[in-house]
Amino acid sequence: MTTRIDTRFAELKKQGRSAFVTYVMAGDPDLTTSLEIVKALPKAGSDVIELGIPFTDPMADGPSIQAAGLRALKNGTTLKKTLELVRGFRKDDNVTPLVLMGYYNPIYIYGVDKFLADAKTSGVDGLIIVDLPPEEDEELCIPALKAGLNFIRLATPTTDDKRLPAVLSNTSGFVYYVSIAGITGAAAADATAVGEAVARIKRHTNLPICVGFGIRTPEAARAIAEKADGSVVGTALVDALKNSLDADGHATAKTVSAVAELTAALAKGVRGAQQAAE
Amino acid sequence: MNIAKPNSYRSGPDERGHFGIFGGRFVAETLMPLILDLEKAYTEAKADPAFQAEMDGYLKNYVGRPSPLYFAERLTEHLGGAKIYLKREELNHTGSHKVNNVLGQIMLARRMGKKRIIAETGAGQHGVATATLCARFGLECIVYMGAVDVERQQQNVIRMEMLGATVMPVQSGTRTLKDAMNEALRDWVTNVHNTFYCIGTVAGPHPYPTLVRDFQSIIGNETKAQMQEIEGRLPDSLVACIGGGSNAMGLFHPFLDDSTVEIFGVEAAGHGLTQLHAASIAGGRPGVLHGNRTYLLMDADGQIQDAHSISAGLDYPGIGPEHSWLHEIGRVNYLSATDDEALAAFQLLSKLEGIIPALEPAHAIAKVMELAPKRPKDHLMVVNLSGRGDKDVPQVGDILKGKSK
Numbered sequence: 045m046t047t048r049i050d051t052r053f054a055e056l057k058k059q060g061r062s063a064f065v066t067y068v069m070a071g072d073p074d075l076t077t078s079l080e081i082v083k084a085l086p087k088a089g090s091d092v093i094e095l096g097i098p099f100t101d102p103m104a105d106g107p108s109i110q111a112a113g114l115r116a117l118k119n120g121t122t123l124k125k126t127l128e129l130v131r132g133f134r135k136d137d138n139v140t141p142l143v144l145m146g147y148y149n150p151i152y153i154y155g156v157d158k159f160l161a162d163a164k165t166s167g168v169d170g171l172i173i174v175d176l177p178p179e180e181d182e183e184l185c186i187p188a189l190k191a192g193l194n195f196i197r198l199a200t201p202t203t204d205d206k207r208l209p210a211v212l213s214n215t216s217g218f219v220y221y222v223s224i225a226g227i228t229g230a231a232a233a234d235a236t237a238v239g240e241a242v243a244r245i246k247r248h249t250n251l252p253i254c255v256g257f258g259i260r261t262p263e264a265a266r267a268i269a270e271k272a273d274g275s276v277v278g279t280a281l282v283d284a285l286k287n288s289l290d291a292d293g294h295a296t297a298k299t300v301s302a303v304a305e306l307t308a309a310l311a312k313g314v315r316g317a318q319q320a321a322e
Numbered sequence: 323m324n325i326a327k328p329n330s331y332r333s334g335p336d337e338r339g340h341f342g343i344f345g346g347r348f349v350a351e352t353l354m355p356l357i358l359d360l361e362k363a364y365t366e367a368k369a370d371p372a373f374q375a376e377m378d379g380y381l382k383n384y385v386g387r388p389s390p391l392y393f394a395e396r397l398t399e400h401l402g403g404a405k406i407y408l409k410r411e412e413l414n415h416t417g418s419h420k421v422n423n424v425l426g427q428i429m430l431a432r433r434m435g436k437k438r439i440i441a442e443t444g445a446g447q448h449g450v451a452t453a454t455l456c457a458r459f460g461l462e463c464i465v466y467m468g469a470v471d472v473e474r475q476q477q478n479v480i481r482m483e484m485l486g487a488t489v490m491p492v493q494s495g496t497r498t499l500k501d502a503m504n505e506a507l508r509d510w511v512t513n514v515h516n517t518f519y520c521i522g523t524v525a526g527p528h529p530y531p532t533l534v535r536d537f538q539s540i541i542g543n544e545t546k547a548q549m550q551e552i553e554g555r556l557p558d559s560l561v562a563c564i565g566g567g568s569n570a571m572g573l574f575h576p577f578l579d580d581s582t583v584e585i586f587g588v589e590a591a592g593h594g595l596t597q598l599h600a601a602s603i604a605g606g607r608p609g610v611l612h613g614n615r616t617y618l619l620m621d622a623d624g625q626i627q628d629a630h631s632i633s634a635g636l637d638y639p640g641i642g643p644e645h646s647w648l649h650e651i652g653r654v655n656y657l658s659a660t661d662d663e664a665l666a667a668f669q670l671l672s673k674l675e676g677i678i679p680a681l682e683p684a685h686a687i688a689k690v691m692e693l694a695p696k697r698p699k700d701h702l703m704v705v706n707l708s709g710r711g712d713k714d715v716p717q718v719g720d721i722l723k724g725k726s727k
Contacts, residue, residue, distance in 0.1 A: 072643045100626045101611060103507040104350040110494060122623040148348060153624030176349040179338060202351040202514055207355060225352050226512040
């Protein structure tokens with residue numbers, strides 16, 4: 045079975061181009077604005093969208109993404125409404141891959157089987173669930189694969205060669221390499237070390253490898269794009285969104301464009317990498 | 323609930339860290355290799371007689387074990403029923419049961435060559451115990467503590483700083499123990515190569531619930547031997563307070579297969595079970611947080627809810643996974659006591675026995691006040707006095723002053 049993710053990476057490979065992956069939090073700052081932002085991302089140059097599922101206790105995320113989640117929750121975002129948001133996005137866009145990223149508890153409480161069925165019909169292509177390592181594959185990973193959704197696993201600097209096969213065994217779509225041991229929005233990734241890590245993972249898999257955590261600027265995105273099949277930017281976009289809000293934390297006329305403009309600048313950086321390499 | 327009874331209540335968890343459906347390892351990939359290393363180190367340490375011998379030496383001469391099993395004669399007379407014994411964990415060095423577990427984990431950290439120790443703390447007792455043993459062994463110590471708890475437990479903050487630890491006030495979320503645990507996990511993810519995370523209760527990803535339980539089981543093992551010596555038989559009932567539940571698990575575990583022993587865990591009911599509270603079993607349901615599946619306080623969408631208790635040490639929206647299993651399987655009875663009931667028990671024990679308890683075990687005493695009068699005079703009841711009340715004296719003093727106005 046081929047998903048939108050597989051199709052997109054195959055196209056990019058043909059074009060000789062690295063993917064630009066954008067992360068935003070569902071429902072941040074509110075559901076209406078959030079849908080506008082998600083709709084604007086592909087037009088601004090995002091190849092793959094990661095949509096955060098808000099959670100009260102995001103233990104691997106930094107303060108920016110935690111605050112984004114709390115803004116979304118405060119304005120009434122739930123997992124059900126996150127799936128409705130995806131459905132809304134799919135009305136106009138049936139090609140851009142969309143991956144939900146978050147923590148397991150809201151899905152567990154929603155009910156795994158119901159969630160997978162609803163996610164599939166809403167137009168979700170894959171899942172990244174931060175607190176489900178391969179040791180807990182039976183919880184969601186294996187049912188998700190059966191339901192026709194990609195399950196994208198995180199590999200990290202602490203994932204050594206001995207452990208990599210376990211991490212990659214049920215992974216599909218792409219591999220998300222976390223470029224630093226740390227939380228989102230922390231220290232910048234070192235492109236040389238990332239290059240070595242990507243080469244190491246490529247010895248174990250043919251899946252595309254996207255690199256995230258610590259990429260904030262077009263230059264950094266470009267440096268990573270030269271080494272990997274994709275670069276992921278999240279915190280910088282979430283910060284741009286936050287800086288556009290009014291004093292009460294509500295969206296302003298600038299909110300959608302703030303995210304779209306930074307996306308466009310970053311996408312240009314990523315595309316520049318391929319042209320420079322050619 | 324129709325669940326098959328196991329042959330033994332003491333054989334868990336399974337090799338992947340599950341007690342029934344509870345427990346497990348729900349953490350970011352960055353931490354998994356470290357957690358597997360820890361499990362390996364613990365398995366090896368358990369099999370090494372030198373490790374146990376070294377622990378025994380420190381438990382006797384540094385911690386001050388065994389802690390006494392004291393017959394509370396005046397409390398017994400006052401309540402007019404069961405014969406009440408107090409397991410005096412508050413007499414341990416640092417003033418609570420926390421030191422038993424911390425000693426074990428610090429010995430493991432040293433075996434693993436880790437020089438930087440992080441911990442989370444609610445009331446500060448686990449933080450003080452960790453800071454103490456880090457001082458003793460010359461290790462760097464960072465303690466995460468919710469900003470609200472920093473305010474209400476000033477004395478323990480000062481103690482930790484005197485011992486050379488860095489206390490990091492946590493400003494996120496509810497600024498209590500849950501958020502301190504999130505911050506500690508973030509630190510661990512960031513400093514995974516040189517850092518050992520010393521978890522303070524029987525929760526978190528496998529193997530923490532198991533190793534903390536094992537280190538705390540000295541409480542129940544001593545109680546068993548002491549009661550045999552004093553009364554020539556096993557106790558009839560055990561009572562302990564539960565936040566995460568480590569003092570309770572330490573007392574209960576050695577008795578789980580003794581079917582004649584009734585066991586009671588007491589959660590914090592705060593302002594009452596229909597209002598703000600911290601009773602995860604009475605008011606929660608199974609979910610996944612902080613590396614394990616267990617009973618949690620949450621809303622209909624799986625978002626974690628704020629806990630409340632007068633006692634910072636019980637103010638946590640979850641409970642250790644083995645307790646969740648013991649509840650579902652029906653081996654342990656989980657009750658709850660409100661803030662007001664705990665305060666009344668705090669005063670009663672202070673006045674009748676000359677022992678000022680921490681607010682945490684005051685919750686257990688509150689249920690003893692209900693249970694003991696209904697039991698016959700030859701009924702032997704043991705309550706775990708898990709910590710002393712020095713840290714709570716200013717807070718309780720303020721409340722009582724306010725009430726007398």
